[in-house]
Amino acid sequence: MTERLPLMAGNWKMNLNHLEAIQHTQKLAFALADKDFDAVEVAVLVPFTDLRSVQTLVDGDKLKIKFGSQDISQYDGGAYTGEISGPMLSKLKCTYAVIGHSERREYHNETDELVNAKVKAAYRNGITPILCIGEPLEIRKAGTHVAHTLAQLDGGLKDVPADQAESVVVAYEPVWAIGTGEVATPEDAQEVCAAIRARIAELYSAELADKVRVLYGGSVKSSSAAGLMAKPDIDGGLVGGASLDAEEFVKIVRYRE
């Protein structure tokens, strides 16, 4: 089995202006600066207006923190007012782009087709997609959460070739757990994360699925991180609210200690 490097990614959502972003990133960098700390990859997923500030810090100080955007246009350029393109994001050295977050699916009507086009746009531009999938409460209550989530996975990865898909990061985020304080149990999260890996094995190969990092997201806190991370198919966390508190996020990153 491949050793997958755990990834803890902070999704700032629409919080922190470009000055606050500098302060926050510096705090994280300071707290994670010890030389030996490379047991976990740390990323911040920031508003577009913060990208340049974070990039300058990370570049200049050779910080270990990676960064990315919370969305990407399906187009590489042109008359698409308000959109931000893959070439713009790769010029800013984004490692990641969050794609298909449930808040974008819900408030911006993003479909699996659009999510798939954005995944392809990310790969075209050398950016690793963090593909978000997960079921709303009514689907969980109906017991069809695995099928629902796997259909979103199929949609997001449609026609994505294996040499690209092997680097995808999949974030399982049950909608009922996002921003609600109601974290999934490690067993519930593991059930779906294992199903995601099994489907990737069906779509590509077991070898490829073994390399892919599957994150859990939904009200992760320092008190729940270690329990979730103990599960074999959970390779990290997509952390929203708790990533805005630098001390708390660092505790989540250091879940092993």
Ligand code: PEP
């Ligand atoms: C998220 O924004 O992806 C998320 C999981 O948020 P929270 O941790 O606040 O539930």
